[in-house]
Amino acid sequence: GKHYDWLPFELLLVMHSLYVASLFRRTEYTRFWPALFWVSFIAAFGSGSLVNICFHDYPAWLRSDAILLTYAVCWYLVLFSPGDVVFKVYSMLPIRAACKLATTLLKARNVANSVHRAVQVFGPSQIVAPLFFGVLGGCGGTYLTDMASYILGIKKPIEFLEPSWATRSVFLSAAFYLFAVHWYAILPQDVATTIGVSVLAAQSLGAELTGWPLDFTAPFE
Template structure:
């Protein structure tokens, strides 16, 4: 982070340069992305332009979304010709390499783990730089800093509906905000931490926070990838916090009156019945759907 001085000041130009320097990481990002993506090979054969655009979205979606939020040209990042050419070369190798050699190498577990780790390093740097950039524009805009950091960290995940539409797929019943994956959640929590650090509420130096958070992200993601697990290290924490804050865990089905904070008597019968009915109707619908 040589372009950030001790005080944490960062000029927009330095920010650009950092983006350009991080571009090597895009190699990793795009390389690791299409591994579990069914249909991607067919798409690349039949519609190379759409496939290339999807790959670019996977690589640079976070920049596009952050530019949209901050009112800058959406296409701004595409002025880094070298990054785009590098990403295009990786895309070409993954889909059109003879004997699929490149893809096989990338998906070989030890190699994949290295790439996954590098991707998390890039993600944490992106969050930190994004919050820095937002702080430069809005000195007291906490929500703007958190949003920019989150968007920079999550990248294409938050754009998943757009990316699917580009490929001719449409799944409106779900999106990344309804069902957050581990990287999206971690980006959100990371963005909150870095915002607290930036506004001096967290008495830690930026370098330390980057180091600690990178270590956490890399170890979690490598462990999750190695064990093919889809659980999240935040589940335990959320199981304690959500019932207190929101009446029920984010994945649970318990109605609100379960959190036991109101010992002054049973809740109003009519309301409780109504809200229970509402919830049970929701779950019944879901069961019917599954039965179909």
């Protein structure tokens, strides 16, 4: 069974939206709210949209109204609620940690789905396509957001130019799925996905709760 699927999608969506919106409270963005909204929306849902477009499918937020509308409400509340009350509640550690966990879960699932989809389309003997789409499914939105920030003149590290933990962990997950499920067939697809999601979630939660840089790919650097 899909043990990693027991949380309702609507709840994950709200928590994910709160977490991503909270990353875009920087003052450089707030001058132009439409750009601010779309850049942060791309950060939240750009990875999945990119993968869908590459596979000649429509982005999920065009197929289901709930995604854009939920995100818009969460984004508005995090940035512009009276007395900033929503952000103050959000900032309490357990809530913030839970929301970050939701983002990690959705991202980890997206990586797994992208890898499995690439294997279906390009065949099980390929390496490049599943890894490429795995990384795109995990970090594509970040790359797009970084590019927009760079063009708009906002100074921040560019993930694509200096790959950090985000790209490395996603790359390792994609390689794990590809080899464990499709090459050596050690694990069934849903078990591998559960393991991959759990490892990323544990790491993300651990980093948030302890403040330690729990970067398990550090030795690879």
